[in-house]
Amino acid sequence: MTDVPSPAPAGNLQLGPLISKAWAFMTGNLVLILVSYLILAVIGGIPCVGFVLMGPLMIGFVRIIQRRLKGETPEIGDVFKGFQEFGRGFVTGLLMLLCGLAVAIPLYVVAFILGFIPVLGIVLPPLVMIVAVFCALALIVFSFVWPMVASSTVSPTEAVSKSYKFLLANAGPMITLTLVATAIGVAGVIACGIGMIFTMPLGIVMMVMAYEEFYLPKSQPAA
Numbered sequence: 001m002t003d004v005p006s007p008a009p010a011g012n013l014q015l016g017p018l019i020s021k022a023w024a025f026m027t028g029n030l031v032l033i034l035v036s037y038l039i040l041a042v043i044g045g046i047p048c049v050g051f052v053l054m055g056p057l058m059i060g061f062v063r064i065i066q067r068r069l070k071g072e073t074p075e076i077g078d079v080f081k082g083f084q085e086f087g088r089g090f091v092t093g094l095l096m097l098l099c100g101l102a103v104a105i106p107l108y109v110v111a112f113i114l115g116f117i118p119v120l121g122i123v124l125p126p127l128v129m130i131v132a133v134f135c136a137l138a139l140i141v142f143s144f145v146w147p148m149v150a151s152s153t154v155s156p157t158e159a160v161s162k163s164y165k166f167l168l169a170n171a172g173p174m175i176t177l178t179l180v181a182t183a184i185g186v187a188g189v190i191a192c193g194i195g196m197i198f199t200m201p202l203g204i205v206m207m208v209m210a211y212e213e214f215y216l217p218k219s220q221p222a223a
Contacts, residue, residue, distance in 0.1 A: 013173040022206040036079045037201040055093030056082040062150040092156040140178040147211035181206045
């Protein structure tokens, strides 16, 4: 693996073609992607233990996508290869969780308190929706963290920093990309949760493709 170049302003991101390519990639590698993701989801869902294992498994899963995009032939079992960098995977997952909670908890607390004020009871549902939107927007900072950690030698904190700087330079495309990818991933939950088996990995594939086609080509080597 090599280091990741520092971010620079990017051009326009073609979201439509990106979604089409992600869909074609998923349908063309259905067993590989779905089974790998199921391993990630099942083990990651184990109480207490799952949180510790989720990060390394995520590195392994993202690398499967990255290798397949390059024409290589990864195997389903490669999802476990992320454990070769257990520390980086765990710290990355922990860092993202803590930052997400730092945004979500205060917003939910405010919404909960306002719910006890009768006059605001009518507007509470919209407030909850606003909280959800803010949480989704917070995810934008981490858009390229997993692809960056999986394909480079950068530390988790440096990956967050680089992703954040890229967001500042490309706010419009990044907000649109992340919200669409998140919406696709969450859409499967509506279908009794079954659909997320397909939509969640599809959203991840989109972000990995965007990293390869949007971040890397528009970045310049660090001075």
